[in-house]
Amino acid sequence: MQIRERANRWALIRTKYDPAKKRGVAKCIGSVAKSLGRVPEDLVTLLTEDEREQLEKLLRKTSYERGRAERDHYAKMLPVVIDMVTKWYLDPTTGSHNLAGIARDTREAYSGLLNAMVKAGVGRTRTRRTKAELAKAAATARAGG
DSSP states (O other): OEEEEOSSEEEEEEEEEETTTTEEEEEEEEEEETTOSSOOHHHHTTSOHHHHHHHHHHHHHHHHHHHHHHHHHHHHHHHHHHHHHHHHHHSGGGGGSOHHHHHHHHHHHHHHHHHHHHHTTOSOOOOOOOHHHHHHHHHHHHHTO
16 A cells, blocks of 8 residues: 655545556545544545554654654743743732732742753752751851852
8 A cells, every 4th residue: 555645634545456447546545634543434444454543653653753742832831931930920910819829839849940951951950958968058058158
């Protein structure tokens, strides 16, 4: 089976040899939208097992690539979004919203982001001081030195 790419779809073409014409004749089995995540039910019955696997592999690949591109886009947009949300929280007219609930959800999501950044090797790198070190620093500060 050949898969020909169109603007937003893939055309599924099967070529069979026609003895009368003494050449292969292409027949369109159907078409599939690129945005689908699975093979449509009406095409499952028309495709052979190998053809179905070929199409499923293509759909999985494009779904993964689409998701990766989406994640890349949002990662690049995050600093802009954070700036906008900062201004939103500081705007006195936002008091009518459920700020506590939104802030709680945001903190949870942000904690997950920080954890992912640490795992990726670009997150926080500070080392926490022990209680003894904190007590020593506080004593030094009180003593004026």
